[in-house]
Amino acid sequence: MKGNAVYKGAYNRCLDYLADMTIDEKLPSTSELASRLAVSRTTARSVLVSLTSAGVLRLDEIGHSLQRAPEAGDYFPEKQTMSAAAAVERRFMEWILQGDFRAGQLLNSSELARQFGTSTTTIREYLTHFHHFGLIERRPNSAWVFRGITADFAEEVYEVREMFEMRSASHLIQMPKSAPCWRELAEIEAQHHDILADIDVRYKEFPALDERLHRLVHDASRNRYVIEFYNIASAIFHYTYQWNRDDEKERNTRALKQHLVYIAGLRNRDMHAVNASLKSHLDSARTTLMKSIELGPFKVTGTPAITS
Amino acid sequence: MKGNAVYKGAYNRCLDYLADMTIDEKLPSTSELASRLAVSRTTARSVLVSLTSAGVLRLDEIGHSLQRAPEAGDYFPEKQTMSAAAAVERRFMEWILQGDFRAGQLLNSSELARQFGTSTTTIREYLTHFHHFGLIERRPNSAWVFRGITADFAEEVYEVREMFEMRSASHLIQMPKSAPCWRELAEIEAQHHDILADIDVRYKEFPALDERLHRLVHDASRNRYVIEFYNIASAIFHYTYQWNRDDEKERNTRALKQHLVYIAGLRNRDMHAVNASLKSHLDSARTTLMKSIELGPFKVTGTPAITS
């Protein structure tokens, strides 16, 4: 009834760990292994047993030791290491991304359960959770409604995002010079320069860096609502980013440059400069999202970025 | 397996409806009755059947007619008209309110299910939902942690509330003169004067009016995140309001007067006045909440405001 994704994930992580060991080396205690794999001793234990029967480990009087180096074929497929809930989240987002749902469409949990190959329990749990993204509405005793990624949606997300990030930035610039965020910010800034210097090749690294910078700022708010909102928004951005790949390099270049102005403002603790640069950066980000929405989702069949 | 709270609620609402009818009067069609009771025809139908066997209605060739006036004893107790989920929400809030949970305490769903007399499914659904209040944190594959209504919590809620309400107010004052919100605002203002004129008796009406005013403002934002936040925050305020009854009349009087200044600012579409008055009002509201938190929850056993 309960999937064994935890076990499979731990199994894979254990293989990674074994890769750094030499043949015949003895393994640490189950307690230590368990905490290294971030699971309970119970799970660590069953991983040891199966690795032994797979011939990777050997068990003798002194305990488990490495028998042979792990190979690619020993791993469980990554898909199986996701819990049912996580798998539903990913599939659901992909459906939205691919335009399989239209705005206003009614979703019903039994149908979704059938199509996603899980139970209604899991679907329900996910739909309740997802409700907070603002994309789904509940009709009690009836179906759910998909509200759609529309222009309204984008306006509302960006309105909140702008308020929250400005506020967070004002917290950030009040941090003492010794706070770790300044070091992190310096690293982020350096990465911007690195990528810009080799933009033709590395422009695809922008989204991850963008996420890192904005998360640093939001985290400075130390406000659970602000941080939670950014978690949600960044998941949405992550998925919708795929919708429009026109001029990707140019857009990313422009955004990187805007970031540098923004970062300079933060480092100078100049709130006016911060507000101005952040506003113009978010305005172009919003425009990009709006354009993606106008274009609508494209079919992504075969795009490795989605399925991997 | 599924409770029949919908049926019982509809049954009670139907009794209310029948109270306005005269003996022997014929009932409307099931479709019309169903939409009046806000349920499906199926449910309306079973209400008719049971009201008939209870002797309130009579069925003959021409259909159902009123046989006798409904009495207080015909109603289902209000508790039974709440869905299991709603009942859990109320009980959970009461537990928090009464200090049955301490900050940092671990909650586990089986235990809660036992104590609340429901299934773990319902508890889980509720905990997931409640997670977004920022009061509960999830440890995957393990227990939940109650973070507590602490000073930090109050600061974070009020920080967001202030941002959201100022923004919403700026939307409100841009509404055309013909928008229905101005009429509603005028009514709210009049109610303030009414209550102030008879404050010794009516000061307890303040919380409901407070909720009405602030909701009106938040709704003007037409932003789902802002409105959803206020839904959550107002539930928290509703429950924590009970924590501190010292100087209740004085506090409410002061707040009513602050509201009037705020309302005047809104009606004059004077954003400066709005910002200033809102800020000072929210500051005193926050101070009140902070004080309640310092005092901590009191045992409310027997307080009718909670159990009714």
Next chain:
DNA sequence: TCTCTGTCTCTTATATACATAAGACAGTTG
């Protein structure tokens, strides 16, 4: 004494079961 290990108990995550509620359909009546 400390840590490690095997065993046992209890919880969580998920699937399934099932009564209530919603809504579709078709026959009926005015």
Next chain:
DNA sequence: CAACTGTCTTATGTATATAAGAGACAGAGA
């Protein structure tokens, strides 16, 4: 033919069942 009604099908809300996973405990070895 338009609205109303009875019947039927399907879905939701909630309880229960169960495998996977977490952690407690006590005995064993250093």
